[in-house]
Amino acid sequence: MTIGHLPDIPAIGDGSGLEADPRLHPEELQLAFRNKALPLEGLRYDLTPTGLHYTLIHYDIPWVDARAWRLKVGGLVRRPRSFSLEELMRRPQRTLPVTLECAGDGRALLSPRPLSQPWLTGAVGTAEWTGTPLRALLEEVGLAEGVQEVVFTGLDHGVEGGVEQDYQRSLPLAEALHADALLAWAMNGRPLEPQHGFPLRLIVPGWYGMAHVKWLRAIDAIAGTFTGYQQAVAYRYSQRRDEPGEPVTLMRVRALMVPPGFPDFATRLRLVPRGPVELEGRAWSGRARVTGVAVSVDGGQTWAPAELGEPVGPYAWQPWRFRWEALPGTYELCCRATDSAGNVQPLVQHWTARGMGNNAVQRVRVVVRDR
Amino acid sequence: MTIGHLPDIPAIGDGSGLEADPRLHPEELQLAFRNKALPLEGLRYDLTPTGLHYTLIHYDIPWVDARAWRLKVGGLVRRPRSFSLEELMRRPQRTLPVTLECAGDGRALLSPRPLSQPWLTGAVGTAEWTGTPLRALLEEVGLAEGVQEVVFTGLDHGVEGGVEQDYQRSLPLAEALHADALLAWAMNGRPLEPQHGFPLRLIVPGWYGMAHVKWLRAIDAIAGTFTGYQQAVAYRYSQRRDEPGEPVTLMRVRALMVPPGFPDFATRLRLVPRGPVELEGRAWSGRARVTGVAVSVDGGQTWAPAELGEPVGPYAWQPWRFRWEALPGTYELCCRATDSAGNVQPLVQHWTARGMGNNAVQRVRVVVRDR
Incomplete structure (x- = not known):
């Protein structure tokens, strides 16, 4: 149902x-407070503590009674059925460390700034x-002939770009059947905390966060291409809002550092005493190394x-270290x-009309002092 | 050490x-991303899930090795000593549900806006x-004659208002000896997550959040009045920044509601179908009921x-409900x-030069539609 205009x-x-002005609209502040970046000192943990992991929540966090909740699996399948949480938890299970990043990470650093969740850096975390593997469940219900995509529907409901919707995203069939x-x-x-998708969410290693649908209520196999708002409109790479552009899929290559030294509260300028500093x-990078x-x-x-150090798993970020001999002065790290795959982070902004996939290099301003 | 100017x-x-302009400076956005409000639908939980609880972090979250960490208790005490985490955990223990709110909650709603962490609403949570009771530990080390305050020092280090500091706050002796x-x-x-003060923090039921010092490393009994930055400068009620004003202490009375219906993503405007709505x-209110x-x-x-419903404990927020028969139109709830104690929330802003204790009533814009 479209209720725009x-x-x-x-x-x-x-x-x-x-928005060309660097100052933010009050509506952008509302979004910044609902959503949350990883404070960059949190990059020190191999696995991000749950309460430090980034979150992006399009609408409201749904209130779910786990005993009444069911996952409906249907569409073009031979044996549609629904599962209780207990039934799902009795199925074969796996544990994987996976890095997730929001596709809009870096949006508020763009100029002009696309108006949406105004991320700076740090919309990332690893948990x-x-x-239970999605593939085995899809095999159990039996995909019918002609299935091209699988659509995932969350319990979160709202309006975006004038379209009233439950949050929905699809995966191409090959991705839905990916072993991990x-x-x-x-x-x-x-158990998942409410903001991370309780009681059940999708995890698709390597993809930007929008694919990992939270608060799942339905999975539907379809012929053709899903054209819902989050698939066909919102998460696209394009230079104008009215162009379809290309879909956002895997995470682009990116590195972030723990800002060294200590901060000034208000400006976050970093102060570092002279001497050796371990940066x-x-x-991380989608499915590449x-x-x-x-x-x-x-x-x-x-x-x-x-x-470069070793990651804790094939889909987890890799640690890195660099020793810097800091002499008094002002620096941009x-x-x-x-x-x-041969990708390298750009030095200048990757501008798109919706502020997607801006993996330009991080810049940290530091003052080194004699003390 | 003062390094201002x-x-x-x-x-x-x-x-x-x-700042008189309602648009925010980029530095305020940096602060908004490091800190985090309770999304107001999170008011539904008696106890806030850990990852939804608000956090205000002045500097960086310290990286702590719990095995090497010790709490030093000294100053004007007869038997100064230090404690390992294990030693503290072997002491008598209590569990209390306590509501914490940031004293700056509501700051960004003020006009003109004091420049600091730009909270709207929701810098609150209950856990x-x-x-172990602080009082028994102070009795064990033996307070000397003439003690007037107890100073708590955290491991977090930074610059604020031009003053380089470890985060420090004091309590008057009577509060430090409070049974709870x-x-x-x-x-x-x-165990505390890193952003909530791992491995040890102070809890002083009824006080605004700035008193609940995180990442504790030292407790010192002193004669006289502590004059550190967070006590004598930052957390004060005054009409000008250069006036000493009054100290911020207990939480002021306040109510917040779960915004009804569902949101528009960008503006957070609420849409509600006509009919009965359970608001x-x-x-909560410091130490009053x-x-x-x-x-x-x-x-x-x-x-x-x-x-009004019953709280889960004497220091926890109370639930409330109100049935509203929503007819089509636009409303401000x-x-x-x-x-x-006879306090009531003001209808207009409580302006102070540092944006403290603004408990003006919440206003939620709602559009009710026929459907």
């Missing part, structure tokens, strides 16, 4: 969906997810390689990852 | 500490805290009483609590 839903800014796609009921060894961070991280202490003019 | 720490805005002040190592039955929320909550559906022109 009604006078009682106001627009942010001039209605163009873009251990426990659930899970229907997950636990995160870091405990550290994490790097990170092959290198380079560090610059002069705003990207010169680069030196960091030391940068880090830049490269992956096994 | 140095040219390399920039100011936000024009340096006055106030079950487990720890705890040194807490668990939240909702699990619900929570109310909430005696009533009133609800208005016409922006505060007329009020009707809500039904408000809720307003009164406490046993």
